Amino acid sequence: MIPVSEPMLGERELEYVTECIRTGWVSSVGHFIREFEEGWANYCGRRYGIAVSNGTVALQLAVACLELEAGDEIIMPSFTIISCALAVIYNGGIPVLVDSDPSTWCMDVDQVKAKITPRTRAIMAVHIYGHPVDMDPLLALADAHGLAVIEDAAEAHGAEYLCRRDRKNSEWRRCGSFGVISCFSFYANKLITTGEGGMLLTNNPGLAEKARSMRNLCFQDHRRFFHEDLGFNFRMTNLQASLGLAQLERMSEIVAKKRWIGQDYNRGLQDLPGLKLPVEKSWARSVYWMYAVVLSEETGMDAAEFAAKLEHRGVQTRPFFLGMHEQPVFHQRGLFVDEQYPVAERIARQGLYLPSGLSLTEDQLVQVCNAVKEVLSRAKK
Numbered sequence: 001m002i003p004v005s006e007p008m009l010g011e012r013e014l015e016y017v018t019e020c021i022r023t024g025w026v027s028s029v030g031h032f033i034r035e036f037e038e039g040w041a042n043y044c045g046r047r048y049g050i051a052v053s054n055g056t057v058a059l060q061l062a063v064a065c066l067e068l069e070a071g072d073e074i075i076m077p078s079f080t081i082i083s084c085a086l087a088v089i090y091n092g093g094i095p096v097l098v099d100s101d102p103s104t105w106c107m108d109v110d111q112v113k114a115k116i117t118p119r120t121r122a123i124m125a126v127h128i129y130g131h132p133v134d135m136d137p138l139l140a141l142a143d144a145h146g147l148a149v150i151e152d153a154a155e156a157h158g159a160e161y162l163c164r165r166d167r168k169n170s171e172w173r174r175c176g177s178f179g180v181i182s183c184f185s186f187y188a189n190k191l192i193t194t195g196e197g198g199m200l201l202t203n204n205p206g207l208a209e210k211a212r213s214m215r216n217l218c219f220q221d222h223r224r225f226f227h228e229d230l231g232f233n234f235r236m237t238n239l240q241a242s243l244g245l246a247q248l249e250r251m252s253e254i255v256a257k258k259r260w261i262g263q264d265y266n267r268g269l270q271d272l273p274g275l276k277l278p279v280e281k282s283w284a285r286s287v288y289w290m291y292a293v294v295l296s297e298e299t300g301m302d303a304a305e306f307a308a309k310l311e312h313r314g315v316q317t318r319p320f321f322l323g324m325h326e327q328p329v330f331h332q333r334g335l336f337v338d339e340q341y342p343v344a345e346r347i348a349r350q351g352l353y354l355p356s357g358l359s360l361t362e363d364q365l366v367q368v369c370n371a372v373k374e375v376l377s378r379a380k381k
């Protein structure tokens with residue numbers, strides 16, 4: 001079975017983890033934490049990094065930093081992971097949804113304006129499957145309405161966006177460098193992993209200090225066990241950070257491999273009737289976190305059937321997200337009832353992603369393409 005994803009861990013990871021074990025710095029104090037925070041912030045073009053235990057709590061902490069009042073709203077795509085909506089709900093806010101752009105599958109920025117109300121506090125921009133959200137119009141809208149932007153760049157390590165707001169000085173910037181706070185996940189299927197892990201990035205020293213304190217139970221420097229605020233234990237361990245730092249050292253190699261996988265699949269699967277391949281907009285450099293495809297209904301198959309047929313041929317896949325507005329857990333709480341987002345609904349049923357791990361070989365990629373072609377050639381014409 002060709003796995004959908006496998007981490008690529010090497011000698012440097014072993015060396016750094018071994019150092020933690022030899023020295024005993026295995027908990028959340030140790031030099032790897034600071035070096036990983038500074039290194040990742042620097043790579044993404046931000047001043048401060050706050051490492052946390054996973055991407056879900058990174059989002060929760062980012063929203064906590066905004067100090068919502070009960071009923072405040074945050075606009076986000078329906079097509080995302082539940083972590084985004086939970087982050088808002090756990091902070092007493094209300095997630096407000098928009099549909100996806102049918103070409104990039106990221107939030108449809110044109111739909112955001114109509115969802116802004118006097119209660120809106122922020123927009124959560126989620127870069128989907130390694131392709132950036134169209135940030136220029138989103139940032140312009142946020143500026144015009146005094147809204148914060150939280151970026152969820154969990155799936156977009158190293159992806160780049162061409163800022164064109166100033167036409168004379170357009171510049172490529174990395175995902176994670178746009179939001180007042182941006183969030184990352186370092187789960188094992190991400191471009192760089194710490195096993196479990198996450199990070200918040202910001203340029204704002206006040207927010208950095210607040211996030212750092214809340215991550216660590218709001219302990220005070222002058223008197224430990226004295227608390228003036230409600231905090232969390234969202235700390236990352238030195239062990240985890242050591243893995244992350246080792247991987248960060250070969251980030252350019254990792255991004256190059258992901259782009260090679262994406263572009264090779266593009267060549268191998270081009271012009272297949274019934275299959276929509278991922279786009280790369282002229283203003284985007286995708287990292288193809290996962291090589292995602294959407295099957296046309298004309299094939300007579302949905303993604304579940306397609307996945308079963310591929311599995312039968314030794315190819316593991318994963319389904320797309322199911323939109324937040326289709327989640328029973330939210331309906332039970334009176335959220336998103338009767339809301340419809342046709343693009344999110346369609347891609348949730350027709351989309352899946354193919355093996356895209358860093359250990360994928362050229363031979364495996366060819367095998368995957370052959371399996372896809374074979375299944376499609378037998379599909380209803």
Ligand SMILES: Cc1ncc(COP(=O)(O)O)c(C=O)c1O
Nearest residue numbers: 054055056081083154185186187
């Ligand atoms: C877009 C997005 N945001 C947030 C998360 C949550 O990250 P974690 O699994 O580290 O909690 C993920 C996880 O894969 C994700 O894909």
